[in-house]
Amino acid sequence: MGGEGSVAGGDLNRLRQLNALNVLQSLRGSHPSTLTELARRTGLSRPSTEDVVQDLVAQEWVAEVLPLPGALGRPARRYRFRADAGHVIGIDVGGHKVLAMVADLDGQVIASRRIAVRPETSQANRLATVDEAALGAMRAAGLTADDIWAVSVASTGLVDRSGKVAYSVVPDWTGVDLVGHLGRTFACPVRAENDCRLAALAERWRGVATDSEHIVYVLAGSRTGAGIIINGQLLRGFAGAAGEIGVLPAVGWGRAQEHLRGWSGLPGDVPEEEAATHVFAAARAGDPGAVKAVEEYTKDLALGTSALILAVDPELVVVGGGFSRSADMLLEPLRNELTKLVLHLPQVRTSTLGDEGSALGAVRHSLDLVERLVFAPSAGLGRPVRPDRM
Amino acid sequence: MGGEGSVAGGDLNRLRQLNALNVLQSLRGSHPSTLTELARRTGLSRPSTEDVVQDLVAQEWVAEVLPLPGALGRPARRYRFRADAGHVIGIDVGGHKVLAMVADLDGQVIASRRIAVRPETSQANRLATVDEAALGAMRAAGLTADDIWAVSVASTGLVDRSGKVAYSVVPDWTGVDLVGHLGRTFACPVRAENDCRLAALAERWRGVATDSEHIVYVLAGSRTGAGIIINGQLLRGFAGAAGEIGVLPAVGWGRAQEHLRGWSGLPGDVPEEEAATHVFAAARAGDPGAVKAVEEYTKDLALGTSALILAVDPELVVVGGGFSRSADMLLEPLRNELTKLVLHLPQVRTSTLGDEGSALGAVRHSLDLVERLVFAPSAGLGRPVRPDRM
Structure with a gap:
């Protein structure tokens, strides 16, 4: 790490840059740190660390953290990465x-x-x-x-x-x-x-998939879509078309929302994108027609989802999109349908990121x-x- | 590569081993080589190269190649990797x-x-x-x-x-x-x-997929199955179940062979695994029933294949298995069906590896x-x- 031996002239700038990166990465990943702590973590000498930190402060990459008020004596100066x-x-x-x-x-x-x-x-x-x-x-x-x-x-x-x-x-x-x-x-x-x-990327970053490497994300909302992560990497596909299983009529995603939109109990003036909310609410209240509509929707959602599960065998399925707010009506039936359709049922979780x-x-x-x-x-x-x- | 500076005692064995690997890998990837060629390729000195090669000969990793008969003068000794x-x-x-x-x-x-x-x-x-x-x-x-x-x-x-x-x-x-x-x-x-x-691995090694990184291999034979390669790596899936799209009734693989086995022109005593050969032959000769049977088979084969294409968006689909011998009857109709079903049609090729x-x-x-x-x-x-x- 960060070698400090004698270096030929031309390499000196490169070495300074690597040392700066080394210190900065160390600060990014941790709490505000003293020069002594930084030197220990990076393997640089104390004087080198101080030089690098002063450079980084001048370049506005790093800021000194003010000592806590009321601290006794003269506390060691601490530095933080400037995320701004x-x-x-x-x-x-x-x-x-x-x-x-x-x-x-x-x-x-x-x-x-x-x-x-x-x-x-x-x-x-x-x-x-x-x-x-x-x-x-x-x-x-x-x-x-x-x-x-x-x-x-x-x-x-x-x-x-x-x-x-x-x-x-x-x-x-x-x-x-x-x-x-x-x-x-x-x-x-x-x-x-x-x-x-x-x-899907957001789920792995800050959602319910932070502990998984093999993920199928299903967007359940006014459209149905999917994103696939394999070995922690987003799968784009050769032409950027990975996850587009909904195109196949046989797997039901094209018709899935029609079951919800077609519920006879919908008020006449409800905007299309709010129809589902009404159906889920009515189903929650026990309306048999709405329950049936949600059931039919879930079956079609499961069909396309099962095709993706059978294709890539993920560890986890995340259900996101607008309908994930109605997870209480959706998740168990979806799991039950999937159990009938796949060889190995992955975990199924609902996104907590809403439509963001x-x-x-x-x-x-x-x-x-x-x-x-x-x-x-x-x-x-x-x-x-x-x-x-x- | 292969540094030859002064090294502390404990690291010497490790260095010898790395030098040996370096020389061996260089020999594995090329024609029989002289010590001078090896030294140039590995970055080792000529004497070090000779030491390493003598060790490798003693360990039966490397053999000297006999000079060509009739060569004039004393040709430089050449060495080869012993694949045996x-x-x-x-x-x-x-x-x-x-x-x-x-x-x-x-x-x-x-x-x-x-x-x-x-x-x-x-x-x-x-x-x-x-x-x-x-x-x-x-x-x-x-x-x-x-x-x-x-x-x-x-x-x-x-x-x-x-x-x-x-x-x-x-x-x-x-x-x-x-x-x-x-x-x-x-x-x-x-x-x-x-x-x-x-x-699928074999196709990438020695088959028709040597130039592709994103492959769906479809086994078309007495069973229908699939193998997926993404970024040059075999996709196993979380539970080893990637590619098992045939499990899903909606995509037709489960019933695909029935169209062939059900052809009315089959001789009564034909073994099940040879039935398809008869149907393909009859279809080739223009029998309308057989043509229809092959057509129906191809439609179902295309359905499951399209689900995999839509899921992972490969660059290439390889059709292998026993039926790949009848590629003349299969490939164009398959391509035509797939064109109707997918967003981006990958290349479609027939395996040349037969059932091996x-x-x-x-x-x-x-x-x-x-x-x-x-x-x-x-x-x-x-x-x-x-x-x-x-």
């Missing part, structure tokens, strides 16, 4: 809402902005809403576009490697170039990815990008720059 | 046959033994046939059990991590402990794995084991020993 040295944005664009979050480098969300849209909103208006949400959250956090180091967007549908939406059931959304669009506002790297996939999973996953995706571009040993603490802006 | 320094076995146990192969460390199959069995063969008799095939191939190769460094068995059904068959459609085969059984004959490491999965894919995959599995236990830097050229024999 940079910020990232995660955005979720769905049929019914746009949600943007701004987070610091520790992943703490410091501002967010949610704006309702309609499935039939035009592409131009939906993109304008994306800008409004992203910039709104950014300004609420007291930041400008120059302060943002990475932006990720979660979108419904098939997102190709270039960040274009290759296919979406949301009207007028197929073909939109999310990366190109946001790239005009933000100079930092921008990425786009399927919303279910990013929601995809946006939070987009934040995590941005942080992963920063991790690779800034904090990896090969990167070296420069702020991330997009190739076209270099 | 060790051997591995791969066995495929199916409903209708047991096939065992013995290969050297280059993966060259030097002997094999095939014995027909019946689906209704008892567990004891099938296991006795496994022994007979394995030992038969071994003796045909002029070897004894002590010469074998690893054994892998491909079995139908679900094989758990301990090497037991947790579930199989072959009668009297569920519960058999393949690793335990073969461990009584062979002192080396023994592994068992699902046959479709190992067939699983056995060959078992050989590759054994070689991978030897690679980890013998040739990895952490291993160091000891022959593989099973923990219970240490």
Whole structure:
């Protein structure tokens, strides 16, 4: 670690950079630390550690922590990583809402902005809403576009490697170039990815899947979709189409919501996206028609889910999306259906992230990008720059 | 590479071992080489290279290659890796046959033994046939059990991590402990794995998938099954059940063969496993009933295959198993069906390994084991020993 022997001139800068990374990573992962603690953890000498820390303070990567009031004597100075040295944005664009979050480098969300849209909103208006949400959250956090180091967007549908939406059931959304669009506002790297996939990432980061490596995430809401994690890694697939089992009519996801929307007890004026809430409530109260509708929905949800379980044999299935709020009506029947259909029943849990999973996953995706571009040993603490802006 | 500076006493053996591995790996990957060529490739000095090579010759890892007859002057001595320094076995146990192969460390199959069995063969008799095939191939190769460094068995059904068959459609085969059984004959490491999965491995090694990282292998034969490779790695799944999409009635694999077996033109005395050959031949000759039967079979094959494609989005689908011999009748209709069902149609190719894919995959599995236990830097050229024999 951090070798301090004599080094030829040309390597000196590289060594300083590696030592700086070493100290910074050590601070990122722990409580505020004294120089002595840092020296012990990094293997650097005490004087070297002090040099590196002074550099990092000057570069605003590290801050001194004020001593606790009332402490006796002169306590050793302690330092912390400045999570506010940079910020990232995660955005979720769905049929019914746009949600943007701004987070610091520790992943703490410091501002967010949610704006309702309609499935039939035009592409131009939906993109304008994306800008409004992203910039709104950014300004609420007291930041400008120059302060943002990475932006990720979660979108419904098939997102190709270039960040274009290759296919979406949301009207007028197929073909939109999310990366190109946001790239005009933000100079930092921008990425786009399927919303279910990013929601799966969020579950592994801060949801109910933090202890699992093999996960199938099922979005149960006004749409049904899936994201797969294998060996801790998001499965994109060769054409970015992994998890799209819902396309297959035989597995029932295409018709699943119809059972809920078709319930005869629905008030005439209820908006489509709220219909399910009514059905779940009525089923909870014992209405036989609603109970039957939920049952039929669960059977179809289970069919597609079982196809994914049989394909990749996960350790855990996470049910997220809007309907996960009605987990009390959904989870046991789903487990029972799955038991009949699969060879090995994984654990089945409900997401606790509500409908914020995809946006939070987009934040995590941005942080992963920063991790690779800034904090990896090969990167070296420069702020991330997009190739076209270099 | 291979540093030759002054080294403290305790590290000397380790250094010799790493240098030996370095030279051996260099020889394994190339034509017979002179000491000068080896020194250049490994970064070792010429005298060190000579020392290492002499050690490797004494340990029978390396042999000197005789000069070509008629060469003028005194040509430089050349050395080659001895692929016969060790051997591995791969066995495929199916409903209708047991096939065992013995290969050297280059993966060259030097002997094999095939014995027909019946689906209704008892567990004891099938296991006795496994022994007979394995030992038969071994003796045909002029070897004894002590010469074998690893054994892998491909079995139908679900094989758990301990090497037991947790579930199989072959009668009297569920519960058999393949690793335990073969461990009584062979002192080396023994592994068992699902046959479709190992067939997928064989395609990537020596089949039509050598250039792909994301593969769905579909076994089309008297059974239908699948093996999945993601990022070049076999997908086992959490409980070893990845790829078992055929369990789901909705995707048609369970009933697929019935279309062929039900063809009215079949001779009464044709054995079940040959029925398909008759139907494919009749369809090729234009019999409308047979054409219809093949069509229905292909539709069901496509349904399950499309579920796997939609789940993991591979680059390539390989169709193997007995029916791959009738690829001329199968491949185009399969592609056409898949086009209707999936978002992104991967390449679709027919296996050229016939019904030897699983056995060959078992050989590759054994070689991978030897690679980890013998040739990895952490291993160091000891022959593989099973923990219970240490």
